[in-house]
Amino acid sequence: MTDTATQQDTLLQATGLRKMYRMGGQSLEVIRGVDLSVTRGQWLAILGASGSGKSTLLHLLGGLDRPSQGSVVFDKQNIFAMRGPRLDRYRNRHVGFVFQFYHLLPELNVIENVLLAAMISRSVPAWAGARSQQRPRALKLLDRLGLSHRLNHRPAKLSGGERQRVAIARALINQPDVLLADEPTGNLDAQTGDQILEVLQEFHQAGQTIVMVTHDHRIAQAADRVITLRDGKLDPEQSEAS
Amino acid sequence: MYKLLLILKYLRRKLAPLFAASAVALCTAMVIIVISVMGGFLQMMRESAQRLTGQVTVSSDLWGFPHYEDLLDELKKVPQIDAATALIRAYGLINLYNNVITIEAVGIHPDSLNTVTGYRETLYWTSQHLLDDIEQSMPPAELRNQREQALYESRRQRFEQIDLRDLGMTFTPPVTRPNQQPQPGIVLGIEVNPYNRRGHDGQYDIATSSINSELTLTLIPMTQRGTVMEPSVRRMVVANEFKSGLYEIDANRVYAPFDLVQQMLRMDEATQVNPETGEPTGQMEPARTSEIMLRGKPGVPLDELRQAVSDTVDAFTAARPGLPYLRVQTWRDRHATLLGAVEKEKMLLTFLFAVISVVAIAMIGVIFYMIVLEKTRDIGVLRAVGASRGGVMSIFLGYGLAVGCIGAGVGLALAASVVYNINKIQDFLTQRFNFTMWDPTIYYFDKVPSQFDTTEVTVIVVVAILSSVLGALLPAYLAGRLNPVESLRYE
Ligand SMILES: Nc1ncnc2c1ncn2[C@@H]1O[C@H](COP(=O)(O)OP(=O)(O)O)[C@@H](O)[C@H]1O
Ligand SMILES: [Mg+2]
Numbered sequence: 216m217t218d219t220a221t222q223q224d225t226l227l228q229a230t231g232l233r234k235m236y237r238m239g240g241q242s243l244e245v246i247r248g249v250d251l252s253v254t255r256g257q258w259l260a261i262l263g264a265s266g267s268g269k270s271t272l273l274h275l276l277g278g279l280d281r282p283s284q285g286s287v288v289f290d291k292q293n294i295f296a297m298r299g300p301r302l303d304r305y306r307n308r309h310v311g312f313v314f315q316f317y318h319l320l321p322e323l324n325v326i327e328n329v330l331l332a333a334m335i336s337r338s339v340p341a342w343a344g345a346r347s348q349q350r351p352r353a354l355k356l357l358d359r360l361g362l363s364h365r366l367n368h369r370p371a372k373l374s375g376g377e378r379q380r381v382a383i384a385r386a387l388i389n390q391p392d393v394l395l396a397d398e399p400t401g402n403l404d405a406q407t408g409d410q411i412l413e414v415l416q417e418f419h420q421a422g423q424t425i426v427m428v429t430h431d432h433r434i435a436q437a438a439d440r441v442i443t444l445r446d447g448k449l450d451p452e453q454s455e456a457s
Numbered sequence: 458m459y460k461l462l463l464i465l466k467y468l469r470r471k472l473a474p475l476f477a478a479s480a481v482a483l484c485t486a487m488v489i490i491v492i493s494v495m496g497g498f499l500q501m502m503r504e505s506a507q508r509l510t511g512q513v514t515v516s517s518d519l520w521g522f523p524h525y526e527d528l529l530d531e532l533k534k535v536p537q538i539d540a541a542t543a544l545i546r547a548y549g550l551i552n553l554y555n556n557v558i559t560i561e562a563v564g565i566h567p568d569s570l571n572t573v574t575g576y577r578e579t580l581y582w583t584s585q586h587l588l589d590d591i592e593q594s595m596p597p598a599e600l601r602n603q604r605e606q607a608l609y610e611s612r613r614q615r616f617e618q619i620d621l622r623d624l625g626m627t628f629t630p631p632v633t634r635p636n637q638q639p640q641p642g643i644v645l646g647i648e649v650n651p652y653n654r655r656g657h658d659g660q661y662d663i664a665t666s667s668i669n670s671e672l673t674l675t676l677i678p679m680t681q682r683g684t685v686m687e688p689s690v691r692r693m694v695v696a697n698e699f700k701s702g703l704y705e706i707d708a709n710r711v712y713a714p715f716d717l718v719q720q721m722l723r724m725d726e727a728t729q730v731n732p733e734t735g736e737p738t739g740q741m742e743p744a745r746t747s748e749i750m751l752r753g754k755p756g757v758p759l760d761e762l763r764q765a766v767s768d769t770v771d772a773f774t775a776a777r778p779g780l781p782y783l784r785v786q787t788w789r790d791r792h793a794t795l796l797g798a799v800e801k802e803k804m805l806l807t808f809l810f811a812v813i814s815v816v817a818i819a820m821i822g823v824i825f826y827m828i829v830l831e832k833t834r835d836i837g838v839l840r841a842v843g844a845s846r847g848g849v850m851s852i853f854l855g856y857g858l859a860v861g862c863i864g865a866g867v868g869l870a871l872a873a874s875v876v877y878n879i880n881k882i883q884d885f886l887t888q889r890f891n892f893t894m895w896d897p898t899i900y901y902f903d904k905v906p907s908q909f910d911t912t913e914v915t916v917i918v919v920v921a922i923l924s925s926v927l928g929a930l931l932p933a934y935l936a937g938r939l940n941p942v943e944s945l946r947y948e
Contacts, residue, residue, distance in 0.1 A: 271942075279841055280942045300845050307843020318838045318945065322466035332842040334459040385842065 226392055226424055227253040227276060232285035234271050234447075245271050246282070247447035253393065258415075258425045260438030268447045269428040270397050276426060277310045277395045278302045289392075307336050311386030315398040317378040319370040319385070326366045329353045329384045336389075349388070356384045360414060376407035383414060387423070394418070396427040400434055412437045459839075460848060464855045467828070474860050477824045477925070481864025482871060484814040485921040489872035491810055492913050494879070495803035497906030502799055505702030506792040511542075511573040511750035512759060513766050514791065517781045519547065520681050521724050521745030524780070528773050532751060537765045541751035542569035545718050549676040549688075551711065553667060556651055561710045562676055564718025567626045573752045579699040580625040581647050586663040587616040594664075621668075625697030628714050632669050641717055642696030643674060648708035650698070667695045674713065678723040689721035703795070719744065763787050814924060821860070821928030825853060829936045836936055837944025850937035857929025861922035869918055879905045 234246040245268045253259055263269045274280035276287055278294045286293040294305055319328045333349045334342055357363055360380040370378055379399060386394055400408030416437060419425055427438060435441045443450040468474055525543050532541045545564035550557055570576045591612050600606045624631055628642030647653055650667040674693050678686045701707055719725045724745040728737050753762035767785045774780045789796065836849055875882065883905055
């Protein structure tokens with residue numbers, strides 16, 4: 216690959232990211248200068264011990280949190296230079312979050328949870344028009360995830376693995392540029408966790424960019440690039456390699 | 458779209474919005490019921506007031522004013538005026554069953570008064586009362602022999618032929634005793650006779666009424682300087698009783714024929730005497746009255762009517778020097794203290810309940826804050842999938858709006874069913890628990906008054922809905938301000 220090609224394939228470019236929390240008089244720096252680039256089509260695993268700042272980093276990449284310093288460039292723009300509504304739109308359109316504890320809305324059934332992200336950017340009349348394309352898309356996604364028989368169930372009726380698959384479908388409904396998964400298998404037994412990894416593998420092979428955070432070496436093996444976060448810093452030898 | 462979906466889902470799932478909606482419903486219903494009952498009460502008083510004084514009155518002092526017939530003619534020519542009648546007010550005494558009672562005697566022309574105020578409708582006793590009374594005292598099933606049967610029939614037939622209200626209108630006593638000179642009739646306020654008692658249904662019993670009873674009426678004529686002359690005393694027979702709806706009036710007023718009162722007060726036409734010598738001067742003293750009452754054409758505003766009357770009266774007095782001051786008043790002016798008191802009472806009650814409703818707003822605020830706390834993590838999720846602050850805020854505002862609409866709707870329905878059935882509810886409570894909210898013996902109305910004013914009700918409903926949105930405002934704002942990362946960590 217030429218230099219220019221790599222440049223073009225860079226999806227997210229984080230530079231000098233720092234995140235500080237102030238607790239009482241003390242300040243705690245959780246992310247201490249992270250430079251990171253994610254290329255399109257990559258499956259990147261960020262490995263780190265509990266409390267090393269993985270979730271915080273992921274939230275920063277997804278524009279859910281703002282850093283104390285540094286930038287994340289997406290599509291030639293620093294997302295933190297955007298005003299609130301544009302950042303909301305970035306999260307809605309270009310990012311899909313998957314959390315350790317699934318975080319499905321308990322009042323909504325499976326199909327509604329999946330369609331939620333598709334509804335957010337649309338008004339009631341716009342949704343009336345869009346529903347006819349979005350619903351089949353959601354059904355197809357759920358079918359691929361083996362959940363076709365669960366469409367009208369509420370999250371409380373589903374197993375952990377099923378819930379996580381619904382969460383993945385929800386994250387993917389708007390065809391995001393990057394899927395940000397925060398310990399997606401962390402709350403599941405090994406076997407179910409492997410099933411989730413297989414699902415991610417499948418989407419990755421179809422071209423989905425994934426950034427996955429985990430504290431488990433074994434899980435990180437599934438990714439095609441692994442970097443380690445230690446005390447808010449990336450291990451130097453891995454940082455911009457491979 | 459997700460906002461609407463979530464609002465609908467949240468409404469269906471939780472007990473909390475049910476509480477909030479119930480609070481809104483109760484407050485709405487309470488305020489509507491109070492306003493309707495007080496409004497009905499006020500409306501009844503207004504109607505009674507107009508039935509007593511017409512719409513506009515022209516009055517002088519007790520001595521009265523002459524040439525009133527000319528003034529009546531002039532007034533009747535005014536295009537805004539529909540009808541007018543003269544009457545005389547005086548104070549005096551009656552002796553009824555050896556009870557001496559001070560009264561206000563009013564001399565009237567019943568038919569023309571009726572065109573001004575609907576006087577006939579205030580006459581209480583109708584022939585139906587008489588018929589009911591014989592049915593009661595001589596139940597047809599219990600008549601033992603032919604003589605009783607015949608007596609019953611003859612009475613019935615006689616009563617069917619007379620119309621007590623007609624007799625009241627002509628001051629004719631219902632029964633003229635044989636070999637007795639016919640005596641002039643009088644109409645008493647229903648509370649003048651101390652034996653008249655309102656039952657729990659708010660009705661009076663004809664058996665204790667003073668109808669056909671003899672009494673003496675004493676009136677005290679005056680000189681123009683206000684000194685008292687020899688009292689006039691007249692035996693009269695009660696032809697009917699009236700109920701105006703205003704207790705103070707019904708307890709103090711009697712109506713008698715205009716000409717009779719005029720004579721008794723020496724306000725009729727007379728030959729003038731020289732006050733010093735006592736010799737007739739050969740000139741005539743014109744007849745006087747003390748008041749003219751009138752009603753405007755339908756649709757004429759009260760102020761316009763009053764102005765038209767004032768103008769006519771001014772022209773009339775300007776042309777006749779020496780007339781006493783003639784005062785033009787609307788029925789509102791005349792009953793200002795009474796109506797003002799009830800109007801203030803209504804406002805006060807409305808205000809009190811509005812204050813109570815502030816508590817309901819606070820309660821909605823607390824309930825919504827609890828909902829926001831409970832939904833903190835979901836709010837984080839919504840933000841993560843791209844919902845904006847405003848979006849999250851509007852979910853809770855919309856939720857408040859929905860709760861307000863449902864609450865106000867239910868409250869309106871509740872209030873309507875209470876207001877429209879308030880007398881049935883009252884009867885039920887009285888019968889079942891012997892508990893009377895609106896005691897007719899105290900409140901002087903045989904029915905609980907109520908009036909559903911669409912404008913007032915609309916305002917209340919809109920305010921209730923706005924209050925709910927207001928109650929949800931702060932929690933909604935806080936929900937929008939939540940930090941999504943913190944929310945996601947929230948367990
Ligand atoms: N709001 C906060 N205030 C103070 N410290 C925080 C806050 N959020 C997270 N932290 C701290 O930041 C560190 C990194 O947290 P996190 O990114 O969740 O780690 P990981 O996901 O790797 O377990 C932890 O030590 C945590 O206690
Ligand atoms: Mg974490």
